[in-house]
Amino acid sequence: MKIYTKTGDKGTTALIGGTRVAKSHLRIEAYGTVDELNSYIGLVRDQEVNSVRADILKEIQDRLFTIGSSLATDPDKNVKMATPDLHEADITLLEHEIDAMSEDVPPLKAFILPGGHQSVSFCHVARCVCRRAERIAIRLQEESPVEHLVIIYLNRLSDYLFALGRRMTHELQAEEITWKPRV
């Protein structure tokens, strides 16, 4: 089977459950942005400095597919298909990782300028794309049901990516510059 099925050439697509919707639908925007985030997590995983963390990053990618399935399921249909579930434990895992990564980096009292090393910058971009995905998930939630754990996961993931960026800076012995507002 070819990957180009041409079924979407007129601008519509099918949710899990079969309902056809326009690709401009907020639900498609939501899982499309989670897909974009997933690509950035791939990029972060590819960075040499993260080889020690490849497994956790792969787990996060797996979880983003779980989130994708959840967002792609028509909430108005009783879908019998077995899509995987997101668990509270997926969120506490992120929290434990944040705590562990923050252990020997100095505590923050200010914003930091993204950058210092290309790998760190990729991580900041991923953080911002994660926050963009979160914003769209919240917009979707205002008009249609969204699993609450999806929202919490995305919120925690951007904090994970911030902590990871600092951790990478530390391991790469790159420079961390704090923002000193010019008042």
Next chain:
Amino acid sequence: MKIYTKTGDKGTTALIGGTRVAKSHLRIEAYGTVDELNSYIGLVRDQEVNSVRADILKEIQDRLFTIGSSLATDPDKNVKMATPDLHEADITLLEHEIDAMSEDVPPLKAFILPGGHQSVSFCHVARCVCRRAERIAIRLQEESPVEHLVIIYLNRLSDYLFALGRRMTHELQAEEITWKPRV
């Protein structure tokens, strides 16, 4: 002539045809996102592994400028300016490339985790930005005429980028990880 003309400092700009519109107009969002996609195609073209494919990637960039002109033209004006056209052949070219690239990579029965090599991750990001551009083009189409070939081209281009990502993975002998849903 300086590139900063300051004419847009108040937040409006001119379409091809002369009509001034707010930069927040969906039409501007559409060609602005195609511009962002074009920058990512540039990034994909810059990857060493793609030196054998630089010509086709340049052609795609050319075609994205053609799409940009089409989207930037005021549909309510009879614009006499000679803007280039998009052809059916531009789409079949993508399809032939997809077929050729898929030849000696194993067929898929599951999603794959973006990543494995930095160049591959860039390609996945480009794929997702292409899909974002497609979504906006479809939103625009709901309120104003959009050339139908533009929509089809963007739809096929994201499949091209998926096939390219797999092809790059193969050539780079990078790892391809499929998603195994935790059910």
Next chain:
Amino acid sequence: MKIYTKTGDKGTTALIGGTRVAKSHLRIEAYGTVDELNSYIGLVRDQEVNSVRADILKEIQDRLFTIGSSLATDPDKNVKMATPDLHEADITLLEHEIDAMSEDVPPLKAFILPGGHQSVSFCHVARCVCRRAERIAIRLQEESPVEHLVIIYLNRLSDYLFALGRRMTHELQAEEITWKPRV
């Protein structure tokens, strides 16, 4: 204090001034996109070829935080907190840099295909994200006050990034390909 405060888990957040709003609010979209842009400026700053320009790029990052504070301040509250100001001089600085960088690169009479070197492509992506931020700032301005200098700064910054991309191409002796429309 942990960075994950969990206060945003229900989808709301606080502006400077204390008002709680949904994260889907256009104002959050605006400073969230400026944050994304800031991450890309970090990436551009990290490129070897830009080591001679690291200081100006850091200044731009500082200014983007200033813009972030401005956009994050509730316009309906008389906020007494001393947030930094954006000045006309911040814009003329960009203009002088554009003029200086354009001095020994050939004048343009056509569009150029993004790419030629990975660092140049990153710069084009940054340019497009800057323009995306500008579009959202203008959308916000249509419904709520936005400092006028913020809009002008973003407009000029994308021209700066275009000039910088050309300058980098020149310094890296990379290829600059102009678009020749197929008419």
